[in-house]
Structures are given as structure tokens and as C-alpha cells.
Amino acid sequence: MAVGVFDSGLGGLTVLDAITRRLPDVSFVYLGDSANAPYGVRDAEDVYELTCAAVERLFAAGCDLVILACNTASAAALRRIQENGLPEGKRVLGVFVPLIEALTERRWGDNSPPREVRVKHVALFATPATVSSRAFQRELAFRAIGVDVEAQACGGVVDAIEEGDLILAEALVRSHVDALKRKMPHPEAAILGCTHYPLMEAVFEDALGPEVELFSQADLVAASLADYLERHPGIAGGGTSAFLTTGDPIRVGRSATRFLRRQIAFDAA
Amino acid sequence: MAVGVFDSGLGGLTVLDAITRRLPDVSFVYLGDSANAPYGVRDAEDVYELTCAAVERLFAAGCDLVILACNTASAAALRRIQENGLPEGKRVLGVFVPLIEALTERRWGDNSPPREVRVKHVALFATPATVSSRAFQRELAFRAIGVDVEAQACGGVVDAIEEGDLILAEALVRSHVDALKRKMPHPEAAILGCTHYPLMEAVFEDALGPEVELFSQADLVAASLADYLERHPGIAGGGTSAFLTTGDPIRVGRSATRFLRRQIAFDAA
Structure with a gap:
């Protein structure tokens, strides 16, 4: 099996x-x-x-x-x-549920009702397609209560990673983190909501600073x-x-x- | 009419x-x-x-x-x-032909054969979809001779412009110009190959420097x-x-x- x-x-x-x-x-x-x-x-x-x-x-x-x-x-x-x-x-x-669990401390496969989240101000980094689908936001509303999500559509990052230009990918990640912080200056947590982003996790971590808890889907x-x-x-x-x-x-x-x-x-x- | x-x-x-x-x-x-x-x-x-x-x-x-x-x-x-x-x-x-004309000094609606280009090293900035379609490169090969095009897929710029975040758009443009210059350090000319980019023309101009001739489709x-x-x-x-x-x-x-x-x-x- x-x-x-x-x-x-x-x-x-x-x-x-x-x-x-x-x-x-x-x-x-x-x-x-x-x-x-x-x-x-x-x-x-x-x-x-x-x-x-x-x-x-x-x-x-x-x-x-x-x-x-x-x-x-x-x-x-x-x-x-x-x-x-x-x-x-x-x-x-x-792949959504483990993130919501991490925000709410609920467990996978556990069908208990939605709970209060333990972090309120959450930055979501994802592709433009994922952000404009509003899927994360809908799932959060369905499964967790009281979380304020600010989404940043990180255009170009997946392309740069797939082209193998990690210097460009790093520059783009830093620009997108700056853009997020202009909208939400002090997030408590950040979600890397794209399966490509674990390859840039250290850059997100560095750009966000040590006070932001980073949740990586992987x-x-x-x-x-x-x-x-x-x-x-x-x-x-x-x-x-x-x-x-x-x-x-x-x-x-x-x-x-x-x-x-x-x-x-x-x-x- | x-x-x-x-x-x-x-x-x-x-x-x-x-x-x-x-x-x-x-x-x-x-x-x-x-x-x-x-x-x-x-x-x-x-x-x-x-x-x-x-x-x-x-x-x-x-x-x-x-x-x-x-x-x-x-x-x-x-x-x-x-x-x-x-x-x-x-x-x-x-929208392609005027660009090729500018590179070759041929005129729109003029069916003369392909000519030598007057600039050789050309940077092309376009969306990831346009770059991966290789349409510009094919048209150039069909209509002009001897031009060396290095394409930069400028992921995220259109999204940032459409979201109205011009600070982010500027940062992304600068990163993409840096990425292009790592591949082609001294372009003679640069093509803005996306109809959104005229809105960022001053940033491209500044990031590329005065020695690069800028061709804007519009x-x-x-x-x-x-x-x-x-x-x-x-x-x-x-x-x-x-x-x-x-x-x-x-x-x-x-x-x-x-x-x-x-x-x-x-x-x-």
C-alpha cells in the first residue's frame, strides 16, 4: 500500500x-x-x-x-x-486543511466544528490564479472563525523558479513581501500558499522577519x-x-x- | 470612417x-x-x-x-x-510589424524583402505567455535578419498594474531588467512587447539606462x-x-x- x-x-x-x-x-x-x-x-x-x-x-x-x-x-x-x-x-x-489546522489547532480528518483561530492577522502568498479564485479565503471562512487574511498575488515567482533564475525569484519574493506589508504592516503569520514556494522559504522568512510565523504547505x-x-x-x-x-x-x-x-x-x- | x-x-x-x-x-x-x-x-x-x-x-x-x-x-x-x-x-x-520596422527601417504595408537590422542585440520584455509562445522571435526571424533577441518573461507586472499597485509594478520591472542584464549585459535596444508596459515606460527607461534605445509598441x-x-x-x-x-x-x-x-x-x- x-x-x-x-x-x-x-x-x-x-x-x-x-x-x-x-x-x-x-x-x-x-x-x-x-x-x-x-x-x-x-x-x-x-x-x-x-x-x-x-x-x-x-x-x-x-x-x-x-x-x-x-x-x-x-x-x-x-x-x-x-x-x-x-x-x-x-x-x-x-492541501488546504493542514494550513487551517495549523491556524486553529484542529486535526486532519477531524470533523469537529470550526474553532477560533489562534492567529488573527495572516498574510497569504499565492499565485495570481489562486488569489483571484478566493479559494483560501472561502475555505478559511468555512473552517475557521475570526481570521483576517491579506492576500498577495505573487506574479512571476513560479515562472522565475521554473526558468531556474533564483536570483530573480528572490528579488520578486522580496518585492511581493514589501507589497504585502504596505497592505498589512504587522502580520502574525504568513502562509506560503503555492507548492513552488518552499523552494524560496528562506527568502520569505528573511524578508518577513523573525516575528512572523511562517506556514509552509509542504x-x-x-x-x-x-x-x-x-x-x-x-x-x-x-x-x-x-x-x-x-x-x-x-x-x-x-x-x-x-x-x-x-x-x-x-x-x- | x-x-x-x-x-x-x-x-x-x-x-x-x-x-x-x-x-x-x-x-x-x-x-x-x-x-x-x-x-x-x-x-x-x-x-x-x-x-x-x-x-x-x-x-x-x-x-x-x-x-x-x-x-x-x-x-x-x-x-x-x-x-x-x-x-x-x-x-x-x-502590433508586431511596427516594431520590426523600427528595427529594420521598413514601412508598414510595404512588402519588400527582409532587410538587415540596424540594431543587433535586442532585449524583449513581454508576458510569460508571449515569451513562451515565441511569437516575437518567429516574426523577427520571418521579417528581419541578424537580430539577436534575449527575451525576459516579466511575470507579475501585468497583475500588479491591474491591481493598481504601481510601487510593486516598479519593483518587479527593475528586477526583470536586472535579470535580462544578467543574460545580455549590453543590449542596444529594448522592446516593450506588452500593451500594459507603456504605463511603466519611465521605469524601464531608468532601469535600462540612457544607452539603450527603447521601443514601445504603443x-x-x-x-x-x-x-x-x-x-x-x-x-x-x-x-x-x-x-x-x-x-x-x-x-x-x-x-x-x-x-x-x-x-x-x-x-x-
């Missing part, structure tokens, strides 16, 4: 990396839907259907638990997939998964790990190797 | 502004396809069909000459529209149009100007007013 990790492209590899650092014995199947990426430009119905197909594919590959490591997929599909009912013994978890998902697996033993482990893509495995493998700065080989999904 | 100016959204208003500054007596019909914007995320066939429909709409509105003030539409549709043949007396001109299109109208009298003038949108006229008018910082009212197309 393995944990399935789904993303529209390669960004979810930062989530997978955080998971394997925290849980080195867990086997996983990573599925990147590169043939249909990016999801940010698709409509919600389209993203829902692509996400359902990917989840089915990961269930078929032997995963009882699938993590949607993609903000767009989580926002458009997670709640609907859970409400429609899943096959016996199967679970799908999203680490939070890994921590939540560790907690979840402890409460639900027998879900993962003992299988073989694999990287699957709906795109061209050779091209995607080359991009992934450049993205994470270590060798990764993909197979066709 | 009027000159038609077409863009997928509001960016083409900077082109129209440059035209009306240069040619205050020319009447025009501006058509923004806000209902289908942005074009950058659509495939080429889709953009071709939307552009043809817009051109038809502007011909029907009494325009004998239509300017495609949209890089995506120009790249995907202009050559094909011209090759398919146009109704007697109608002309469609794109000004070049206006200059080419002035030259063209002198050679083809009777095409424009005497009509009533209008702003049309395929979107909601009230919302689009509000955005346009914020975008150009002066009052603009749109009608339904």
Missing part, C-alpha cells in the same frame, strides 16, 4: 519531498497531470473532472489515501469528492500526514514508490530534475 | 491613447473582447477564431482599417487573416499609422469614436477608468 500524491504538474514534488523527509518508510505514488497543466487557467468543472480521474488512477495503483498536493485541485474538487462519497476504505485529503501536509498515519495505521508502507505523469516521461523527468535539483525518473501514467 | 483598434481586453487602450495623442482628428472604434479575455491561455485556433469575429465586427462598424493591438491575436491570427484575403478596401495591421503603432494614413488618405476621419466591449460595459468602463486614470465609458459590442 502506498500514499498517493497528486498535482497538476511538478509543484507537488515539494510536498512529496517534505513527506519523505518526515516519513522515509512510507511508499508513495506521485501523479503529475502534466498533459493538462496548468490547472489555474481551467474552469472549476474541468478541474473537478481531471482531479476525479487522477484520484481514480491513484486508487487503481493501490493507494488507499490520496493527497491533493495542488491548490487549484483542492479548491475545486476536494469538498465535492468527499461529499459524493468514496469507495470503502479510501480517503482523499487536501511541511504542514507532511506533519498532518504523520499524525494521520499514526491514528490510522496500516494505510501505507511496504509498497514500491513511483513517479507517474500523463505527459512525456522523459521531458517531465528532465524538468523535475531541474526543479528539485536531484535526479528523478518518471513513468507514463 | 474610423480606424478599428482591437484587443482582448484593456491593454490596447495604451495603443489607442498613443494614436489619439499623435492623430487627434482620427475617429476610431475600440473593441475589447473582455468576455473571452485573457487570450494568453487559449490555443491558437481559438484565438484565430475570436480575432476573425472581432475584425468582422469592426468592419461592420465602418472601419476600413483594423489594428490588432494585442500581441496574442497578432501572433496567432494576423498572417492567416492576410493570407486568406480580405474584402475589397479592407486592411488588418498588427508609440510605434501610432507612428506607423500616421505614416500609413498619409500614404492612404481617406481611410479615417469624420466619424464618431466609440468604445465597445463584449463584456459588461459598466464593469469594463470602471476597470478602464482605473487602468488609464481617466474617465472612459464603454458600450456593448
Whole structure:
């Protein structure tokens, strides 16, 4: 049995990396839907259907638990997939909930009612598509009470990372942090709401200053998964790990190797 | 009779502004396809069909000459529209050609063969979608010889301008100019290859330094149009100007007013 990790492209590899650092014995199947990426430009119905197909594919590959490591997929599909009912013994978890848990100290898979948040002024850094979808803001309103979120659409950062220009990516991150601080001078916490941003975490940390608590999706998902697996033993482990893509495995493998700065080989999904 | 100016959204208003500054007596019909914007995320066939429909709409509105003030539409549709043949007396001109003319000193509507360029090292600043489409590079290879273009995908600048955060837009422009200079330390010329960038022209100019000749699409299109109208009298003038949108006229008018910082009212197309 393995944990399935789904993303529209390669960004979810930062989530997978955080998971394997925290849980080195867990086997996983990573599925990147590169043939249909990016999801940010698709409509919600389209993203829902692509996400359902990917989840089915990961269930078929032997995963009882699938993590949607993609903000767009989580926002458009997670709640609907859970409400429609899943096959016996199967679970799908999203990338938003661990963040909300971190703000509210609620646990993944725990269906208790919304709670007071422990931080009030929260900066959200995400892509223009995620910010304009208002998905984080909606999920927070649904799952937490009393949090004041100021969102900064960090245009250009993902492009700079994907082009491998980390000097530019750093300059852009610092400009976006400055722009956020003009709107919210003293955030207590900051959310890195894009799976690419863990690669720039040190820059966000430095630009925000030590008084701001930084929440990175990748680490939070890994921590939540560790907690979840402890409460639900027998879900993962003992299988073989694999990287699957709906795109061209050779091209995607080359991009992934450049993205994470270590060798990764993909197979066709 | 009027000159038609077409863009997928509001960016083409900077082109129209440059035209009306240069040619205050020319009447025009501006058509923004806000209902289908942005074009950058659509495939080429889709953009071709939307552009043809817009051109038809502007011909029907009494325009004998239509300017495609949209890089995506120009790249995907202009050559094909011209090759398919146009109704007697109608002309469609794109936003690329005046730039290539400026680099080669050839004139709009002049079908002479490609010439040697007079500047060799050219920096191109455009959106990530335009850069990755390689449309400028293809047009340059088709129409000019011996130019070395280094493209910088200026992620985030359009978003910052549209959000009205010009402090952020300035910081991002400076970072992108720095990134370009790491790849091409001494460009002789720079192209602002996005209709939003005229709003940041002073920042580009300052960041690039006085030794770099700056080509702005808006000004070049206006200059080419002035030259063209002198050679083809009777095409424009005497009509009533209008702003049309395929979107909601009230919302689009509000955005346009914020975008150009002066009052603009749109009608339904």
C-alpha cells in the first residue's frame, strides 16, 4: 500500500519531498497531470473532472489515501469528492486543511466544528490564479472563525523558479513581501500558499522577519500526514514508490530534475 | 470612417491613447473582447477564431482599417487573416510589424524583402505567455535578419498594474531588467512587447539606462499609422469614436477608468 500524491504538474514534488523527509518508510505514488497543466487557467468543472480521474488512477495503483498536493485541485474538487462519497476504505485529503489546522489547532480528518483561530492577522502568498479564485479565503471562512487574511498575488515567482533564475525569484519574493506589508504592516503569520514556494522559504522568512510565523504547505501536509498515519495505521508502507505523469516521461523527468535539483525518473501514467 | 483598434481586453487602450495623442482628428472604434479575455491561455485556433469575429465586427462598424493591438491575436491570427484575403478596401495591421520596422527601417504595408537590422542585440520584455509562445522571435526571424533577441518573461507586472499597485509594478520591472542584464549585459535596444508596459515606460527607461534605445509598441503603432494614413488618405476621419466591449460595459468602463486614470465609458459590442 502506498500514499498517493497528486498535482497538476511538478509543484507537488515539494510536498512529496517534505513527506519523505518526515516519513522515509512510507511508499508513495506521485501523479503529475502534466498533459493538462496548468490547472489555474481551467474552469472549476474541468478541474473537478481531471482531479476525479487522477484520484481514480491513484486508487487503481493501490493507494488507499490520496493527497491533493495542488491548490487549484483542492479548491475545486476536494469538498465535492468527499461529499459524493468514496469507495470503502479510501480517503482523499487536501492541501488546504493542514494550513487551517495549523491556524486553529484542529486535526486532519477531524470533523469537529470550526474553532477560533489562534492567529488573527495572516498574510497569504499565492499565485495570481489562486488569489483571484478566493479559494483560501472561502475555505478559511468555512473552517475557521475570526481570521483576517491579506492576500498577495505573487506574479512571476513560479515562472522565475521554473526558468531556474533564483536570483530573480528572490528579488520578486522580496518585492511581493514589501507589497504585502504596505497592505498589512504587522502580520502574525504568513502562509506560503503555492507548492513552488518552499523552494524560496528562506527568502520569505528573511524578508518577513523573525516575528512572523511562517506556514509552509509542504511541511504542514507532511506533519498532518504523520499524525494521520499514526491514528490510522496500516494505510501505507511496504509498497514500491513511483513517479507517474500523463505527459512525456522523459521531458517531465528532465524538468523535475531541474526543479528539485536531484535526479528523478518518471513513468507514463 | 474610423480606424478599428482591437484587443482582448484593456491593454490596447495604451495603443489607442498613443494614436489619439499623435492623430487627434482620427475617429476610431475600440473593441475589447473582455468576455473571452485573457487570450494568453487559449490555443491558437481559438484565438484565430475570436480575432476573425472581432475584425468582422469592426468592419461592420465602418472601419476600413483594423489594428490588432494585442500581441496574442497578432501572433496567432494576423498572417492567416492576410493570407486568406480580405474584402475589397479592407486592411488588418498588427502590433508586431511596427516594431520590426523600427528595427529594420521598413514601412508598414510595404512588402519588400527582409532587410538587415540596424540594431543587433535586442532585449524583449513581454508576458510569460508571449515569451513562451515565441511569437516575437518567429516574426523577427520571418521579417528581419541578424537580430539577436534575449527575451525576459516579466511575470507579475501585468497583475500588479491591474491591481493598481504601481510601487510593486516598479519593483518587479527593475528586477526583470536586472535579470535580462544578467543574460545580455549590453543590449542596444529594448522592446516593450506588452500593451500594459507603456504605463511603466519611465521605469524601464531608468532601469535600462540612457544607452539603450527603447521601443514601445504603443508609440510605434501610432507612428506607423500616421505614416500609413498619409500614404492612404481617406481611410479615417469624420466619424464618431466609440468604445465597445463584449463584456459588461459598466464593469469594463470602471476597470478602464482605473487602468488609464481617466474617465472612459464603454458600450456593448
